[in-house]
Amino acid sequence: MTSDLWQTIKKLPQPTLNALFEDDGDRARNFSLEQAGIYFDFSKTHLDQATVQAFRNLADDVELSAKTNALLSGEAVNVSEGRAAEHCAERGMGSPASVENAHALHQRMKSLIEIIDSGALGEFTQIIHLGIGGSALGPKLLYRSLKLGDEKYDLEVVSNIDGTALEPVLERFVAEKTLLVIASKTFTTAETLLNAQSVLDWMREQGVVDPLGQVVALTANPEQAVQWGIDETRILPFSETVGGRYSLWSSIGFGVALALGYDVFADLLAGAAAMDEHFQAAPWDRNIPVLAAFCDQYYAQARGCETRAVFAYDERLGLLPDYLQQLEMESNGKSVTRDGKPLSLHSSPIVWGGIGTDAQHAVFQLLHQGTHLVPVEFLAVIEPGDSLDPAHHNGLLLNCFAQGAALMAGKKSDDSHRNYPGDRPSVTILLEELEARSLGALLAFYEHRTFVNAVLLNINPFDQFGVELGKQMANTLSANDGTRLDASTEELKKRAFGT
16 A cells, blocks of 8 residues: 555656646745744645645555654654664653653753852863764754853863864863763763773873863763763763664753753753644644655655755854754665565655855755755744844845745746756745754754654664664774775775784
Protein backbone atom coordinates (compact mmCIF):
# COMPACT_ATOMS: atom_id res chain seq x y z
CA MET A 1 0.00 0.00 0.00
CA THR A 2 2.76 2.45 0.96
CA SER A 3 4.57 2.07 -2.36
CA ASP A 4 1.31 2.76 -4.22
CA LEU A 5 0.80 5.94 -2.21
CA TRP A 6 4.31 7.11 -3.07
CA GLN A 7 3.54 6.49 -6.75
CA THR A 8 0.38 8.55 -6.39
CA ILE A 9 2.40 11.44 -4.98
CA LYS A 10 4.99 11.20 -7.73
CA LYS A 11 2.29 11.25 -10.43
CA LEU A 12 0.41 14.29 -9.12
CA PRO A 13 0.12 17.28 -11.48
CA GLN A 14 2.92 19.82 -11.05
CA PRO A 15 1.45 23.30 -11.49
CA THR A 16 3.81 26.26 -11.24
CA LEU A 17 3.95 28.40 -8.14
CA ASN A 18 2.51 31.34 -10.04
CA ALA A 19 -0.41 29.17 -11.16
CA LEU A 20 -1.06 28.03 -7.59
CA PHE A 21 -1.33 31.65 -6.45
CA GLU A 22 -3.59 32.52 -9.39
CA ASP A 23 -5.92 29.61 -8.57
CA ASP A 24 -6.14 30.40 -4.85
CA GLY A 25 -6.55 34.04 -3.88
CA ASP A 26 -6.10 33.10 -0.20
CA ARG A 27 -3.06 30.89 -0.75
CA ALA A 28 -0.75 33.02 1.41
CA ARG A 29 -3.14 32.59 4.33
CA ASN A 30 -4.13 28.99 3.62
CA PHE A 31 -0.53 27.78 3.57
CA SER A 32 0.82 29.78 6.51
CA LEU A 33 0.74 28.88 10.20
CA GLU A 34 1.82 30.58 13.41
CA GLN A 35 3.02 29.13 16.70
CA ALA A 36 5.03 30.41 19.69
CA GLY A 37 5.81 33.75 18.11
CA ILE A 38 6.93 32.24 14.78
CA TYR A 39 5.20 32.60 11.41
CA PHE A 40 5.75 29.76 8.93
CA ASP A 41 4.96 30.57 5.29
CA PHE A 42 4.70 27.46 3.07
CA SER A 43 2.81 29.23 0.30
CA LYS A 44 5.83 29.50 -2.02
CA THR A 45 6.17 25.71 -2.12
CA HIS A 46 4.40 23.43 -4.59
CA LEU A 47 2.14 21.99 -1.92
CA ASP A 48 -1.54 22.23 -2.78
CA GLN A 49 -4.63 20.64 -1.27
CA ALA A 50 -4.27 17.51 -3.42
CA THR A 51 -0.63 17.05 -2.45
CA VAL A 52 -1.37 17.56 1.23
CA GLN A 53 -4.23 15.04 1.05
CA ALA A 54 -1.97 12.50 -0.65
CA PHE A 55 0.60 12.90 2.09
CA ARG A 56 -2.10 12.66 4.77
CA ASN A 57 -3.07 9.31 3.27
CA LEU A 58 0.57 8.26 3.38
CA ALA A 59 0.90 9.46 6.98
CA ASP A 60 -2.08 7.35 7.97
CA ASP A 61 -0.69 4.33 6.14
CA VAL A 62 2.70 4.53 7.89
CA GLU A 63 0.94 5.10 11.24
CA LEU A 64 2.43 8.53 11.89
CA SER A 65 -0.04 9.20 14.71
CA ALA A 66 0.82 6.02 16.60
CA LYS A 67 4.54 6.53 16.11
CA THR A 68 4.31 10.13 17.26
CA ASN A 69 2.47 9.02 20.39
CA ALA A 70 5.15 6.38 20.95
CA LEU A 71 7.88 9.03 20.73
CA LEU A 72 6.10 11.48 23.02
CA SER A 73 5.16 8.84 25.61
CA GLY A 74 8.68 7.46 25.97
CA GLU A 75 8.34 4.13 24.19
CA ALA A 76 11.39 2.40 22.69
CA VAL A 77 11.29 4.08 19.27
CA ASN A 78 15.05 3.66 18.71
CA VAL A 79 14.63 0.13 17.43
CA SER A 80 18.23 -0.64 16.51
CA GLU A 81 19.46 0.19 20.01
CA GLY A 82 16.32 -0.90 21.88
CA ARG A 83 15.63 2.30 23.78
CA ALA A 84 13.47 5.39 23.88
CA ALA A 85 14.36 8.82 22.49
CA GLU A 86 13.42 11.07 25.38
CA HIS A 87 14.53 14.59 24.52
CA CYS A 88 10.90 15.70 24.86
CA ALA A 89 10.89 14.54 28.49
CA GLU A 90 13.45 17.27 29.15
CA ARG A 91 10.68 19.71 28.19
CA GLY A 92 7.95 17.98 30.19
CA MET A 93 6.39 15.49 27.75
CA GLY A 94 7.06 11.77 28.09
CA SER A 95 6.71 8.96 30.59
CA PRO A 96 6.01 10.37 34.08
CA ALA A 97 9.17 8.78 35.50
CA SER A 98 11.36 10.27 32.76
CA VAL A 99 9.79 13.71 33.06
CA GLU A 100 10.30 13.61 36.84
CA ASN A 101 13.91 12.52 36.41
CA ALA A 102 14.59 15.29 33.89
CA HIS A 103 13.10 17.87 36.22
CA ALA A 104 15.24 16.62 39.12
CA LEU A 105 18.40 16.82 36.99
CA HIS A 106 17.49 20.34 35.86
CA GLN A 107 17.10 21.35 39.50
CA ARG A 108 20.49 19.85 40.27
CA MET A 109 21.95 21.90 37.43
CA LYS A 110 20.21 25.04 38.71
CA SER A 111 21.61 24.46 42.21
CA LEU A 112 25.15 24.12 40.89
CA ILE A 113 24.71 27.33 38.90
CA GLU A 114 23.64 29.13 42.07
CA ILE A 115 26.70 27.81 43.91
CA ILE A 116 29.04 28.94 41.12
CA ASP A 117 27.33 32.34 40.92
CA SER A 118 27.91 32.76 44.67
CA GLY A 119 31.66 32.36 44.20
CA ALA A 120 31.83 29.35 46.50
CA LEU A 121 33.90 27.35 43.98
CA GLY A 122 36.06 30.24 42.80
CA GLU A 123 35.79 33.68 41.23
CA PHE A 124 35.06 32.50 37.72
CA THR A 125 34.41 34.92 34.89
CA GLN A 126 35.25 32.66 31.93
CA ILE A 127 33.93 29.31 30.78
CA ILE A 128 35.47 26.85 28.34
CA HIS A 129 32.89 24.35 27.16
CA LEU A 130 34.47 21.32 25.46
CA GLY A 131 32.39 18.90 23.41
CA ILE A 132 31.85 17.82 19.84
CA GLY A 133 28.82 17.15 17.64
CA GLY A 134 25.63 17.56 19.64
CA SER A 135 27.65 18.32 22.76
CA ALA A 136 28.94 21.50 21.12
CA LEU A 137 26.72 22.62 18.23
CA GLY A 138 23.63 23.18 20.37
CA PRO A 139 25.34 25.17 23.14
CA LYS A 140 27.33 27.22 20.62
CA LEU A 141 24.17 28.07 18.65
CA LEU A 142 22.25 29.01 21.78
CA TYR A 143 24.97 31.26 23.15
CA ARG A 144 25.60 33.09 19.90
CA SER A 145 21.89 33.53 19.29
CA LEU A 146 20.87 34.74 22.74
CA LYS A 147 23.83 36.58 24.28
CA LEU A 148 23.33 40.31 24.78
CA GLY A 149 26.91 41.34 25.49
CA ASP A 150 26.58 42.10 29.19
CA GLU A 151 26.88 38.56 30.53
CA LYS A 152 28.69 37.82 33.78
CA TYR A 153 30.65 35.02 32.12
CA ASP A 154 32.52 34.85 28.82
CA LEU A 155 31.74 31.47 27.23
CA GLU A 156 33.81 29.79 24.54
CA VAL A 157 32.69 26.49 23.00
CA VAL A 158 35.55 24.47 21.51
CA SER A 159 34.95 21.26 19.61
CA ASN A 160 37.72 20.68 17.08
CA ILE A 161 40.76 18.62 18.03
CA ASP A 162 42.77 21.08 15.94
CA GLY A 163 44.98 22.99 18.36
CA THR A 164 44.36 26.22 16.47
CA ALA A 165 40.79 26.11 17.78
CA LEU A 166 41.76 25.82 21.44
CA GLU A 167 45.03 27.74 21.70
CA PRO A 168 43.62 31.24 21.01
CA VAL A 169 41.09 30.71 23.81
CA LEU A 170 43.83 29.76 26.26
CA GLU A 171 45.84 32.81 25.21
CA ARG A 172 42.88 35.07 25.95
CA PHE A 173 41.59 33.46 29.14
CA VAL A 174 42.97 33.58 32.71
CA ALA A 175 43.45 30.11 34.18
CA GLU A 176 42.38 30.84 37.75
CA LYS A 177 39.19 32.51 36.54
CA THR A 178 38.29 29.75 34.06
CA LEU A 179 35.68 27.07 34.66
CA LEU A 180 36.20 24.04 32.42
CA VAL A 181 33.03 22.27 31.30
CA ILE A 182 33.52 18.85 29.69
CA ALA A 183 30.50 17.64 27.72
CA SER A 184 30.52 14.06 26.52
CA LYS A 185 27.63 11.61 26.62
CA THR A 186 29.91 8.60 27.10
CA PHE A 187 32.85 10.53 28.57
CA THR A 188 35.09 8.61 26.21
CA THR A 189 35.07 11.00 23.23
CA ALA A 190 38.71 11.17 22.15
CA GLU A 191 38.70 14.72 20.76
CA THR A 192 36.96 16.17 23.80
CA LEU A 193 39.13 14.41 26.35
CA LEU A 194 42.36 15.39 24.56
CA ASN A 195 41.22 19.02 24.56
CA ALA A 196 40.31 18.71 28.23
CA GLN A 197 43.74 17.36 29.10
CA SER A 198 45.36 20.28 27.29
CA VAL A 199 43.25 22.76 29.27
CA LEU A 200 44.19 21.06 32.54
CA ASP A 201 47.87 21.15 31.56
CA TRP A 202 47.52 24.87 30.79
CA MET A 203 45.91 25.47 34.17
CA ARG A 204 48.79 23.75 35.95
CA GLU A 205 51.34 25.71 33.94
CA GLN A 206 49.55 28.89 34.97
CA GLY A 207 49.81 28.00 38.65
CA VAL A 208 46.41 26.48 39.39
CA VAL A 209 47.05 23.97 42.18
CA ASP A 210 43.95 21.83 41.68
CA PRO A 211 42.74 22.09 38.06
CA LEU A 212 40.18 19.31 38.50
CA GLY A 213 38.54 21.48 41.14
CA GLN A 214 37.60 23.85 38.31
CA VAL A 215 35.89 21.20 36.18
CA VAL A 216 32.21 20.40 35.66
CA ALA A 217 31.28 17.26 33.71
CA LEU A 218 28.12 16.84 31.62
CA THR A 219 27.54 13.19 30.78
CA ALA A 220 25.21 10.21 30.68
CA ASN A 221 28.08 8.12 32.09
CA PRO A 222 28.91 9.72 35.47
CA GLU A 223 30.94 6.71 36.60
CA GLN A 224 33.40 7.32 33.79
CA ALA A 225 33.69 10.99 34.76
CA VAL A 226 34.45 9.98 38.36
CA GLN A 227 37.18 7.63 37.12
CA TRP A 228 38.59 10.52 35.11
CA GLY A 229 39.03 12.38 38.40
CA ILE A 230 36.03 14.71 38.63
CA ASP A 231 34.24 15.08 41.95
CA GLU A 232 30.72 13.64 41.78
CA THR A 233 29.24 16.86 43.16
CA ARG A 234 30.32 18.60 39.94
CA ILE A 235 28.99 15.98 37.58
CA LEU A 236 25.67 16.81 35.94
CA PRO A 237 24.16 13.63 34.45
CA PHE A 238 21.55 13.30 31.77
CA SER A 239 19.59 10.30 30.56
CA GLU A 240 21.10 7.69 28.26
CA THR A 241 17.88 7.92 26.24
CA VAL A 242 18.64 11.53 25.20
CA GLY A 243 20.59 11.46 21.94
CA GLY A 244 23.61 13.72 21.53
CA ARG A 245 22.13 15.88 18.76
CA TYR A 246 18.95 16.25 20.84
CA SER A 247 20.74 16.98 24.11
CA LEU A 248 20.92 20.77 24.44
CA TRP A 249 17.74 20.58 26.58
CA SER A 250 19.57 18.48 29.17
CA SER A 251 22.63 19.27 31.28
CA ILE A 252 24.51 19.74 28.00
CA GLY A 253 22.97 23.22 28.14
CA PHE A 254 24.66 23.94 31.47
CA GLY A 255 27.31 26.33 30.13
CA VAL A 256 24.65 28.40 28.37
CA ALA A 257 22.40 28.37 31.44
CA LEU A 258 25.34 29.56 33.55
CA ALA A 259 26.48 32.24 31.11
CA LEU A 260 23.03 33.61 30.25
CA GLY A 261 21.12 32.75 33.41
CA TYR A 262 18.96 29.78 34.31
CA ASP A 263 15.79 31.75 33.55
CA VAL A 264 16.88 31.92 29.91
CA PHE A 265 17.33 28.15 29.86
CA ALA A 266 13.89 27.68 31.44
CA ASP A 267 12.34 29.90 28.76
CA LEU A 268 14.09 27.81 26.10
CA LEU A 269 12.45 24.68 27.50
CA ALA A 270 9.06 26.41 27.65
CA GLY A 271 9.26 27.43 24.01
CA ALA A 272 10.14 23.89 22.97
CA ALA A 273 7.29 22.53 25.10
CA ALA A 274 4.83 24.80 23.24
CA MET A 275 5.96 23.30 19.92
CA ASP A 276 5.75 19.78 21.41
CA GLU A 277 2.12 20.43 22.33
CA HIS A 278 1.35 21.78 18.87
CA PHE A 279 2.99 18.77 17.22
CA GLN A 280 1.01 16.38 19.40
CA ALA A 281 -2.40 18.05 18.99
CA ALA A 282 -2.65 19.75 15.57
CA PRO A 283 -4.19 17.88 12.61
CA TRP A 284 -1.68 16.94 9.94
CA ASP A 285 -2.84 19.60 7.47
CA ARG A 286 -2.34 22.34 10.10
CA ASN A 287 0.65 20.81 11.84
CA ILE A 288 3.82 22.83 11.23
CA PRO A 289 6.49 20.08 11.53
CA VAL A 290 4.32 17.69 9.53
CA LEU A 291 3.70 20.14 6.67
CA ALA A 292 7.43 20.91 6.56
CA ALA A 293 8.16 17.19 6.26
CA PHE A 294 5.55 16.86 3.51
CA CYS A 295 7.47 19.58 1.64
CA ASP A 296 10.77 17.82 2.22
CA GLN A 297 9.49 14.51 0.92
CA TYR A 298 7.67 16.04 -2.02
CA TYR A 299 10.83 17.70 -3.30
CA ALA A 300 13.06 14.70 -2.55
CA GLN A 301 10.85 11.99 -3.99
CA ALA A 302 8.68 13.71 -6.63
CA ARG A 303 11.13 16.35 -7.86
CA GLY A 304 14.45 14.57 -7.23
CA CYS A 305 15.97 17.34 -5.12
CA GLU A 306 19.09 16.15 -3.32
CA THR A 307 19.79 19.27 -1.24
CA ARG A 308 17.97 21.89 0.83
CA ALA A 309 19.44 25.33 1.47
CA VAL A 310 18.91 27.26 4.70
CA PHE A 311 19.71 30.97 4.92
CA ALA A 312 19.47 32.91 8.17
CA TYR A 313 18.85 36.59 7.57
CA ASP A 314 20.11 37.33 11.05
CA GLU A 315 23.78 37.16 12.03
CA ARG A 316 22.85 35.70 15.41
CA LEU A 317 21.44 32.58 13.72
CA GLY A 318 24.52 32.06 11.57
CA LEU A 319 25.23 28.65 13.11
CA LEU A 320 21.76 27.28 12.41
CA PRO A 321 22.70 25.62 9.07
CA ASP A 322 25.57 23.81 10.84
CA TYR A 323 23.25 22.71 13.62
CA LEU A 324 20.68 21.42 11.13
CA GLN A 325 23.32 19.54 9.17
CA GLN A 326 23.96 17.31 12.15
CA LEU A 327 20.33 17.08 13.25
CA GLU A 328 18.99 16.06 9.86
CA MET A 329 21.85 14.27 8.12
CA GLU A 330 22.98 12.29 11.16
CA SER A 331 19.37 11.38 11.94
CA ASN A 332 18.08 10.56 8.46
CA GLY A 333 21.22 9.84 6.44
CA LYS A 334 20.39 6.14 6.30
CA SER A 335 20.22 3.52 3.54
CA VAL A 336 18.14 0.88 5.30
CA THR A 337 14.64 0.85 6.76
CA ARG A 338 13.74 0.22 10.39
CA ASP A 339 13.72 -3.52 9.71
CA GLY A 340 17.10 -3.48 7.95
CA LYS A 341 15.92 -3.68 4.36
CA PRO A 342 17.39 -1.47 1.59
CA LEU A 343 15.77 1.96 1.42
CA SER A 344 14.13 2.49 -1.97
CA LEU A 345 13.56 6.23 -1.44
CA HIS A 346 15.92 9.18 -1.18
CA SER A 347 17.08 9.65 2.42
CA SER A 348 17.97 12.95 4.09
CA PRO A 349 18.71 15.81 1.74
CA ILE A 350 22.13 17.40 1.92
CA VAL A 351 21.57 20.44 4.12
CA TRP A 352 23.65 23.51 3.42
CA GLY A 353 23.32 27.26 3.66
CA GLY A 354 24.70 30.47 5.07
CA ILE A 355 23.90 33.98 6.22
CA GLY A 356 21.93 36.60 4.30
CA THR A 357 22.83 38.97 2.78
CA ASP A 358 26.35 37.55 2.37
CA ALA A 359 25.05 34.42 0.64
CA GLN A 360 23.31 36.49 -2.02
CA HIS A 361 26.73 37.50 -3.32
CA ALA A 362 28.04 33.94 -3.26
CA VAL A 363 25.65 31.05 -3.91
CA PHE A 364 22.40 32.64 -5.05
CA GLN A 365 23.62 32.62 -8.65
CA LEU A 366 23.12 28.85 -8.62
CA LEU A 367 19.76 29.10 -6.88
CA HIS A 368 18.35 31.52 -9.45
CA GLN A 369 19.92 30.28 -12.69
CA GLY A 370 21.62 26.95 -12.03
CA THR A 371 20.38 23.59 -13.27
CA HIS A 372 19.76 22.24 -9.75
CA LEU A 373 16.32 22.64 -8.20
CA VAL A 374 17.05 23.54 -4.57
CA PRO A 375 14.25 24.14 -2.05
CA VAL A 376 15.27 27.16 0.02
CA GLU A 377 14.45 28.05 3.60
CA PHE A 378 14.67 31.68 4.73
CA LEU A 379 14.75 32.66 8.40
CA ALA A 380 14.35 36.23 9.60
CA VAL A 381 13.47 38.16 12.76
CA ILE A 382 11.11 41.14 12.85
CA GLU A 383 12.65 42.77 15.92
CA PRO A 384 16.23 43.87 15.22
CA GLY A 385 19.08 42.66 17.38
CA ASP A 386 21.00 45.95 17.09
CA SER A 387 20.52 49.63 17.90
CA LEU A 388 21.91 51.04 14.65
CA ASP A 389 19.99 53.00 12.04
CA PRO A 390 16.80 51.00 11.22
CA ALA A 391 17.93 51.05 7.59
CA HIS A 392 20.23 48.11 8.44
CA HIS A 393 17.46 45.82 9.62
CA ASN A 394 14.87 47.04 7.15
CA GLY A 395 17.28 46.34 4.30
CA LEU A 396 17.99 42.90 5.69
CA LEU A 397 14.32 41.95 5.84
CA LEU A 398 13.52 43.41 2.43
CA ASN A 399 16.37 41.44 0.87
CA CYS A 400 15.07 38.25 2.50
CA PHE A 401 11.53 38.75 1.24
CA ALA A 402 12.69 39.84 -2.22
CA GLN A 403 14.81 36.71 -2.71
CA GLY A 404 11.84 34.43 -2.07
CA ALA A 405 9.69 36.46 -4.44
CA ALA A 406 12.40 36.44 -7.14
CA LEU A 407 12.96 32.71 -6.90
CA MET A 408 9.26 32.14 -7.44
CA ALA A 409 8.51 34.75 -10.09
CA GLY A 410 11.69 34.64 -12.15
CA LYS A 411 12.11 37.06 -15.06
CA LYS A 412 11.92 36.15 -18.70
CA SER A 413 14.44 37.60 -21.14
CA ASP A 414 15.30 37.07 -24.79
CA ASP A 415 18.91 37.17 -23.64
CA SER A 416 19.43 33.66 -22.24
CA HIS A 417 22.22 34.90 -19.99
CA ARG A 418 19.75 37.22 -18.28
CA ASN A 419 16.84 34.83 -18.14
CA TYR A 420 15.55 33.73 -14.71
CA PRO A 421 13.32 30.63 -15.00
CA GLY A 422 11.55 31.15 -11.67
CA ASP A 423 9.18 28.56 -10.16
CA ARG A 424 11.80 27.83 -7.50
CA PRO A 425 10.36 27.02 -4.09
CA SER A 426 11.06 28.54 -0.70
CA VAL A 427 9.72 28.54 2.83
CA THR A 428 10.02 31.65 4.99
CA ILE A 429 10.17 31.36 8.77
CA LEU A 430 9.65 34.73 10.46
CA LEU A 431 10.27 35.15 14.19
CA GLU A 432 8.72 38.11 15.98
CA GLU A 433 11.78 38.30 18.22
CA LEU A 434 14.87 36.18 18.72
CA GLU A 435 14.66 35.22 22.38
CA ALA A 436 14.82 31.99 24.33
CA ARG A 437 11.17 30.95 23.94
CA SER A 438 11.01 31.45 20.19
CA LEU A 439 14.40 29.80 19.68
CA GLY A 440 13.31 26.81 21.76
CA ALA A 441 10.16 26.46 19.68
CA LEU A 442 12.14 26.78 16.45
CA LEU A 443 14.62 24.05 17.37
CA ALA A 444 11.83 21.73 18.58
CA PHE A 445 10.10 22.30 15.22
CA TYR A 446 13.21 21.09 13.42
CA GLU A 447 13.47 18.03 15.68
CA HIS A 448 9.87 16.99 15.03
CA ARG A 449 10.19 17.69 11.31
CA THR A 450 13.20 15.35 11.26
CA PHE A 451 11.20 12.68 13.07
CA VAL A 452 8.24 12.94 10.69
CA ASN A 453 10.57 12.62 7.70
CA ALA A 454 11.99 9.46 9.26
CA VAL A 455 8.53 7.97 9.77
CA LEU A 456 7.55 8.71 6.17
CA LEU A 457 10.78 7.02 5.03
CA ASN A 458 10.39 4.14 7.54
CA ILE A 459 13.89 4.65 8.95
CA ASN A 460 15.25 5.02 12.48
CA PRO A 461 16.44 8.61 13.07
CA PHE A 462 17.89 7.93 16.52
CA ASP A 463 21.00 5.85 15.84
CA GLN A 464 24.19 7.08 14.16
CA PHE A 465 26.40 4.10 13.45
CA GLY A 466 27.74 5.83 10.36
CA VAL A 467 29.95 8.12 12.44
CA GLU A 468 31.84 5.21 14.01
CA LEU A 469 33.83 3.63 11.19
CA GLY A 470 36.13 6.59 10.52
CA LYS A 471 36.85 6.93 14.24
CA GLN A 472 37.67 3.23 14.46
CA MET A 473 40.13 3.55 11.58
CA ALA A 474 41.71 6.60 13.22
CA ASN A 475 42.28 4.47 16.33
CA THR A 476 43.79 1.76 14.12
CA LEU A 477 46.21 4.23 12.57
CA SER A 478 47.22 5.73 15.92
CA ALA A 479 47.78 2.31 17.50
CA ASN A 480 50.76 1.77 15.19
CA ASP A 481 50.47 -1.99 15.73
CA GLY A 482 51.48 -2.96 12.23
CA THR A 483 47.95 -2.96 10.83
CA ARG A 484 48.01 -1.50 7.34
CA LEU A 485 45.22 0.20 5.45
CA ASP A 486 45.03 0.92 1.74
CA ALA A 487 48.11 2.12 -0.16
CA SER A 488 46.82 5.69 -0.50
CA THR A 489 46.22 6.05 3.24
CA GLU A 490 49.57 4.52 4.06
CA GLU A 491 51.31 7.00 1.75
CA LEU A 492 49.49 9.93 3.38
CA LYS A 493 50.54 8.68 6.81
CA LYS A 494 54.16 8.31 5.64
CA ARG A 495 54.23 11.85 4.23
CA ALA A 496 52.75 13.35 7.38
CA PHE A 497 54.65 11.39 10.03
CA GLY A 498 57.66 10.01 8.18
CA THR A 499 56.78 6.39 9.02
